Amino acid sequence: MILSKISIHGFKSFARKEELRFDGGLTVIVGPNGCGKTNVVDAIRWGLGEQRPSILRADRMDSLIFGGAQSAKPLGMAEVSLHFDNSRHVLPIDYNEVVVTRRLFRSGESEYLLNKSVVRLKDISDLLMDTGIGADAYSVIELKMVEDILSEKAEDRRKLIEEAA
Amino acid sequence: MILSKISIHGFKSFARKEELRFDGGLTVIVGPNGCGKTNVVDAIRWGLGEQRPSILRADRMDSLIFGGAQSAKPLGMAEVSLHFDNSRHVLPIDYNEVVVTRRLFRSGESEYLLNKSVVRLKDISDLLMDTGIGADAYSVIELKMVEDILSEKAEDRRKLIEEAA
């Protein structure tokens, strides 16, 4: 199973729809400070179902929606789609391409879609269970987390091993 | 007032007496990971009178004394001396060179010296008061502190401004 593409629209600093294609190897993202690299990382986490605003560096969920800039007005919705190439049927679902979409409206309402049909968050977590890429898994590591993984409190370490079990 | 030299012996990874001379401009310290650069920073903090082991990344004070390596036995004492050029008499003391020395023995005993005569810690803090380089001042900044200076809890910010007052 390969993450083949991510599309981001209205999430954090992405006022316009942007896409990033992955070739299955090593994709490197570069750019000056504050241009939106970690916002791409947050988009992947959020798209996989992350529910805790603090992990996404936001104080409340609605600060995830594009809030406006000099040349662009605030938007009413944030949307992220993750496209997976499922031709080897790792995901227990009968499609060759699986698209997981998450939306958030200013009203606070959320929406989850699987290949364009609305589903519940639970359907997405069940689908991604045991693949190692769910929101809780160890698939996104930031420099700040290095202190946690090695710290005395050890909860994070246990969670990492449990995830692999 | 200029810090003209630091000598370190038996403090953390410095098994042998080492010296570093400063020319009053920009001194840059380089070297591979784990070679002892931040230990030099800790030596400056400790020499200025830092009392909290956690700031020096140690769980107890005696882990500041060289604990041994492949080719060198553990030592019984850690000693750091900071040499200040006081020719403009910024420090209220009658010497052109002021040497502040701190020692720690395995027994847990500490010793403070001013130009080779034993004094109390209070004498050193009084001497450095209002110069902006005491242990509490904002003169040592690590990357990890950036989060604290900007954080909501704001105590650190207030302390910084108070120090300047």
Next chain:
Amino acid sequence: ARTRFNDVFQKVRTNFQETFKRFFRGGDSDLLLPEGEDPLEARIEIKARPAGKQLRDIDLLSGGEKALTAISLLFALYMVKPSPVCVLDEIDAPLDDANVQRFTRVLGEFAEKTQFVIVTHNKMTMRCASSLYGVTMQEQGVSKIVSVKFDDVDEEGEIRAA
């Protein structure tokens, strides 16, 4: 559940001892479950000793040594259960050039089973990319994604208009 956890724990432990030696060119490391406690509840202790040094509290390691130890543990987990996608955000920042080279070499070896997405400012890490993207804010405050060739990334980490 207990035998399953124990089984995975032992595998991760052996892998960690191996990846740690690879990154630190020697030294040794370990993951320990305190004796007599229930494996499902007990704290997992971590030990790390770089080559030629004494074993000390993990807090006494340097910034770079800590990052390298955490990366070794991460790869040890991937050897047990590869995650299809792994995202790393500036995890190479505290590493010196020698360790960045070791890090990117090991990444290359794992890239067969795991797809990596890496955010970095380090030119050496950029060179290992199979595809390179830039994020720019040509319109202030609005992020845009552009595809980039390595030569387009100038000194400033800025992306010359492709």
Next chain:
Amino acid sequence: ARTRFNDVFQKVRTNFQETFKRFFRGGDSDLLLPEGEDPLEARIEIKARPAGKQLRDIDLLSGGEKALTAISLLFALYMVKPSPVCVLDEIDAPLDDANVQRFTRVLGEFAEKTQFVIVTHNKMTMRCASSLYGVTMQEQGVSKIVSVKFDDVDEEGEIRAA
């Protein structure tokens, strides 16, 4: 004590507005004491808005923007009360090359009143040194200080025997 604190606070505030603009080439920043509270007890709020962006919660700034904001505040303090010695440990790690250049330029300006001791892995910061030292562990586990010329620092951050 109150008037003295207020006096210094206002100076640091004005300086911070100036140093922030220098680092971010625009934008604006502020330090605020909540109205009506005793200045000696109240929390000091910090606001930072990079050029062309909306004012948002300080937590939404990026890693590099946060480091640059903290550095601006530090220099604002030095303008009020220069500290004879300032030690900075890898504070340039999250900065892109353009910001490292701005950082080292401002350092040069402050180096008249304040002596800086900087630990770094960044080659651009190394070039600004008036004296360069290397710390090595030729004997494993034992640190040694050597004086270094810029050309001696090779790709690896390792120091060739001087």
